[in-house]
Amino acid sequence: MxxxxxxxxxxxxxxxxxxxxxxxxxxxxxxxxxxxxxxxxxxxxxxxxxxxxxxxxxxxxxxxxxxxxxxxxxxxxxxxxxxxxxxxxxxxxxxxxxxxxxRARDPSQEAINKFVDGLKEALESVETSGESNLSSKLDDLTKVIKDKDDIGTVLSGIRDVKTALTGETERTIFTQLQNLLKVVSESRLSTIETSLSDSEGNLLTELRSLKTEITTKHDELKSEFQAFSENVAESVAKLATDELIEALKTVIEDFNAKLTVQFGENFKQLNEAVGRTVAWQEQYRQQMDKLADEFRVAAESIEQSRVSMEQIAEASSEIADKSSSIVVCAEDMEPLLHTLNDQLEAFSNLRDQAHEAFPLIENRLNNLTTRLSAAVEQTIDSSHVSMETQRRKLNEHADELEDTVSKIALELKNLVERNKEDIENHVNILHGDLRKEVNTLNESLRAELTNSLQTLAGNIESLSNGFVDNYQELAGHYAQALTALTQFVNASQQAQSKRI
Missing domain, CATH: 1.20.58 (Methane Monooxygenase Hydroxylase; Chain G, domain 1)
Known part of the structure; x- marks a missing residue:
C-alpha cells in the first residue's frame, strides 16, 4: 500500500x-x-x-x-x-x-404542545394588543411549522392541530376558548355591576356593548382560526411536498448525469484498453505459432544434416579403406616396373657392350643364342605369370573399386550434385593427367624399346634369325601388355565418367 x-x-x-x-x-x-x-x-x-x-x-x-x-x-x-x-x-x-x-419522541404531541403554547400567547395578545398581535403570532406559528425538518411529522402535527381546532368535542381549543371567554365576560360583568352600582344605567349600556363586541371578536377569531387551519394544512403540505420533490429530482438528475458521464467515459477507456489487449494477444499468439513452425523446420533440417553427415562419414571411411587397397596394388606393381627398368637397362648395356665386344659375339653366338632364348623364354614366362597375377589383382581391385564407387555414388549423390562442376573439373584434370602420364610412359617405352630393338636387330640380325624372332615375339608381348594396360585405364576412365 x-x-x-x-x-x-x-x-x-x-x-x-x-x-x-x-x-x-x-x-x-x-x-x-x-x-x-x-x-x-x-x-x-x-x-x-x-x-x-x-x-x-x-x-x-x-x-x-x-x-x-x-x-x-x-x-x-x-x-x-x-x-x-x-x-x-x-x-x-x-x-x-x-x-x-x-430518544424516541411523539412528533404529533410535540407539535400540538407548541401549537397550544402559541395559541395561549395569541390569546394573551388578544387581551392586550388586539388583532395586530394575533396576526404576528400566526405568522410566527407558520414559520415554526415551516422550520420543521421532518415532513411527515409536520403533516401529522397539522392534522392534529386541525382536529383540535375544528373538532366537535368538548375538549377542542375553540370550545375551551369560548368557555373561557364566557367565564371572563361573566366575571367582568359581575365585577362591574358590583363596583358600579351607582351608575348602573351607563355601565349596563357599556357592558352590553362590550359583551357584543367580545362576542363578535370571538366569532371572528373562530372563523379566522378555522380558515387558517385549513389553509395552513393545505399550503404547508403542498409547499413542503412540491419543494421536496423538486429538490430530490434536481439532486437525482445532477447525480445521475455526473455519474453517467464519469462512468461512461471511464468504462469506454477501459473497454478500448481491453480491446487493444485482446488484439495484442492475438498477434502474439500468431507470432508464437510462426516461431514454433520455424523451430520445427530448423529441427528437421538439423536432423537431415546429421543423417547426411553420418552417411558421409561412413562413405569416407570406406573410401579410406579402398584407397589403402589401391596403395597396396600400386606397391605390387612397383617391382614389375623395376624389373622392366632393369631389363631395359640390361638391353642398353648389352647394346653398349655389343659395340665393344662385337668380335667376341661371333665366337659366343651359339651360346648366347641358347642362353638368350632360355632367358627370353624364362622372362616371357615370368612376365606372363606376373602380368597374369597383376591382371587378376587389377581385376579384383577394379571390381572392388567399382563396388565402392557405386556405393559412394549412391550415398553421396546429393553432395556430388551440389559440387558436380568442381568434381567433374577435378576428375577431368586427373583423367587428363593420368592419360598424359600413361601416353608418355607408353611412348617412352615404345620409343626406347624400338630404338633398342632396332639397334640390337641391326647389330645381331646377321647372327641369328631365331634371336630376332624371339626378340620380336617378346616385344610383341610387351606391346600387348602395354596395350592391355592402356585399354584398362581407358575403360576405367569411361566407367568412372558414366557413373558420375
Whole structure:
C-alpha cells in the first residue's frame, strides 16, 4: 500500500469525523444523516475514480508486464476508498437509528404542545394588543411549522392541530376558548355591576356593548382560526411536498448525469484498453505459432544434416579403406616396373657392350643364342605369370573399386550434385593427367624399346634369325601388355565418367 492510498484513506476518516462533529453540534442532527451519508459515499466514489485514473495513467499496452502492478495498485486504492466511504455512511446511519430509538419522541404531541403554547400567547395578545398581535403570532406559528425538518411529522402535527381546532368535542381549543371567554365576560360583568352600582344605567349600556363586541371578536377569531387551519394544512403540505420533490429530482438528475458521464467515459477507456489487449494477444499468439513452425523446420533440417553427415562419414571411411587397397596394388606393381627398368637397362648395356665386344659375339653366338632364348623364354614366362597375377589383382581391385564407387555414388549423390562442376573439373584434370602420364610412359617405352630393338636387330640380325624372332615375339608381348594396360585405364576412365 503506497503513501497516496494511506493519505487518502486518512483524509476520508478526517472528513467522517468532521461530519460527525458538525451533526452532533447541530440540534436535531439525526434528521441530516441521509445528506451526510451521501457526502461520505460521494467522497468514497471520488476516491474510486482517482484510483482507476491512476491505474490507467501507468497502464501501457506496449509494456503489459511492467504496467500491470501499477494498474492493480490503482484498483486497490479505488476499492479501498469505496469501502471506507460506504462503511462510514453505514456507521453514521446506524448510529442515528440507534439514537432515535433511544430518544424516541411523539412528533404529533410535540407539535400540538407548541401549537397550544402559541395559541395561549395569541390569546394573551388578544387581551392586550388586539388583532395586530394575533396576526404576528400566526405568522410566527407558520414559520415554526415551516422550520420543521421532518415532513411527515409536520403533516401529522397539522392534522392534529386541525382536529383540535375544528373538532366537535368538548375538549377542542375553540370550545375551551369560548368557555373561557364566557367565564371572563361573566366575571367582568359581575365585577362591574358590583363596583358600579351607582351608575348602573351607563355601565349596563357599556357592558352590553362590550359583551357584543367580545362576542363578535370571538366569532371572528373562530372563523379566522378555522380558515387558517385549513389553509395552513393545505399550503404547508403542498409547499413542503412540491419543494421536496423538486429538490430530490434536481439532486437525482445532477447525480445521475455526473455519474453517467464519469462512468461512461471511464468504462469506454477501459473497454478500448481491453480491446487493444485482446488484439495484442492475438498477434502474439500468431507470432508464437510462426516461431514454433520455424523451430520445427530448423529441427528437421538439423536432423537431415546429421543423417547426411553420418552417411558421409561412413562413405569416407570406406573410401579410406579402398584407397589403402589401391596403395597396396600400386606397391605390387612397383617391382614389375623395376624389373622392366632393369631389363631395359640390361638391353642398353648389352647394346653398349655389343659395340665393344662385337668380335667376341661371333665366337659366343651359339651360346648366347641358347642362353638368350632360355632367358627370353624364362622372362616371357615370368612376365606372363606376373602380368597374369597383376591382371587378376587389377581385376579384383577394379571390381572392388567399382563396388565402392557405386556405393559412394549412391550415398553421396546429393553432395556430388551440389559440387558436380568442381568434381567433374577435378576428375577431368586427373583423367587428363593420368592419360598424359600413361601416353608418355607408353611412348617412352615404345620409343626406347624400338630404338633398342632396332639397334640390337641391326647389330645381331646377321647372327641369328631365331634371336630376332624371339626378340620380336617378346616385344610383341610387351606391346600387348602395354596395350592391355592402356585399354584398362581407358575403360576405367569411361566407367568412372558414366557413373558420375
Amino acid at each position: 503506497d503513501s497516496f492510498t494511506i493519505g487518502y484513506v486518512c483524509f476520508q476518516f478526517v472528513i467522517g469525523l468532521l461530519v460527525f462533529g458538525v451533526l452532533w453540534w447541530k440540534k436535531g442532527w439525526y434528521t441530516h444523516t441521509n445528506t451526510a451519508a451521501s457526502i461520505l459515499t460521494i467522497i468514497g466514489v471520488f476516491g474510486t475514480f482517482i484510483g482507476i485514473f491512476i491505474g490507467l495513467q501507468v497502464f501501457e499496452i506496449e509494456n503489459l508486464e511492467s504496467s500491470i502492478p501499477g494498474l492493480l495498485n490503482g484498483l486497490k486504492l479505488a476499492f479501498l476508498t469505496s469501502l471506507v466511504g460506504i462503511l462510514e455512511a453505514i456507521i453514521l446511519k446506524g448510529y442515528a437509528f440507534v439514537y432515535q430509538m433511544i
